[in-house]
Amino acid sequence: MSYPNPNPNPYGPPPGQQPGYGYPQQPPQPQQPQQPLAPYSPYPGGPYVGGPMPAAQMPYPTVMPSSVKTARVMLFVLAGLNLIGLVLSVVMLGVFSKASHEASSSPYADSSAFAVTKGFAIAAIVVIVIFTAAALTLAAQFGNGSNGVRISTIVFGAGTTLLSFASFPLGLIHTALGITVIVMASKDESKSWFNRPRH
Numbered sequence: 001m002s003y004p005n006p007n008p009n010p011y012g013p014p015p016g017q018q019p020g021y022g023y024p025q026q027p028p029q030p031q032q033p034q035q036p037l038a039p040y041s042p043y044p045g046g047p048y049v050g051g052p053m054p055a056a057q058m059p060y061p062t063v064m065p066s067s068v069k070t071a072r073v074m075l076f077v078l079a080g081l082n083l084i085g086l087v088l089s090v091v092m093l094g095v096f097s098k099a100s101h102e103a104s105s106s107p108y109a110d111s112s113a114f115a116v117t118k119g120f121a122i123a124a125i126v127v128i129v130i131f132t133a134a135a136l137t138l139a140a141q142f143g144n145g146s147n148g149v150r151i152s153t154i155v156f157g158a159g160t161t162l163l164s165f166a167s168f169p170l171g172l173i174h175t176a177l178g179i180t181v182i183v184m185a186s187k188d189e190s191k192s193w194f195n196r197p198r199h
Contacts, residue, residue: 060196061189068142068193071153071184074177075139078160081173082132089128093121131160150185150194157181 064072100114134156141149161178164171184190 061193064142065187065189065193067184067187068190071181071190072139072142074181074184075135075153075156078174078177078181079132079135079139081177082128082135086125086128086132089121089124093118093125096121127163131156131163144198145194146198147191147194150190153185154182157185 096114096117100118103114134152138145138149138153138156157178157180159178161175161182164174164178
């Protein structure tokens with residue numbers, strides 16, 4: 001058997017009790033007129049159509065951050081060092097070609113060693129030309145490139161670092177520069193620079 005509920009409103013004051021009983025009486029506060037909210041974007045995560053930008057979004061940089069400038073300078077330095085290496089490799093190829101030609105006229109000379117050395121010199125020239133062109137292209141794209149330029153720069157720095165181990169005493173400079181390029185291009189401020197909106 002159920003009893004009739006003496007309080008029909010379970011969230012209100014009990015019957016027979018004054019509203020606001022036990023609380024100090026305050027005069028009613030005037031309500032502030034609410035400002036209309038800015039309309040939302042038609043898709044999630046999109047920009048607001050009107051009104052101020054939300055405070056939670058980080059502003060994009062308008063000036064190239066120092067880490068991006070450092071990575072760009074290191075790419076130009078790597079390209080310059082590669083050009084010096086290219087000149088030395090071409091000179092070395094000329095010396096080995098001349099020595100191979102002089103040795104081929106002798107009946108006792110073995111020219112196979114010269115052929116292998118010339119092959120290594122030609123391979124070095126090709127690799128140097130590829131890496132120099134890549135360094136210059138990436139450095140030139142830092143001003144207006146997208147996130148793909150940043151990722152390509154990181155891959156380029158890793159490739160430079162790995163190839164620098166082949167000529168270790170002289171490649172130590174390339175190792176340090178390659179690691180610097182990787183670190184500077186991997187920073188958060190670099191990421192925000194390459195992900196900034198372009199109009």
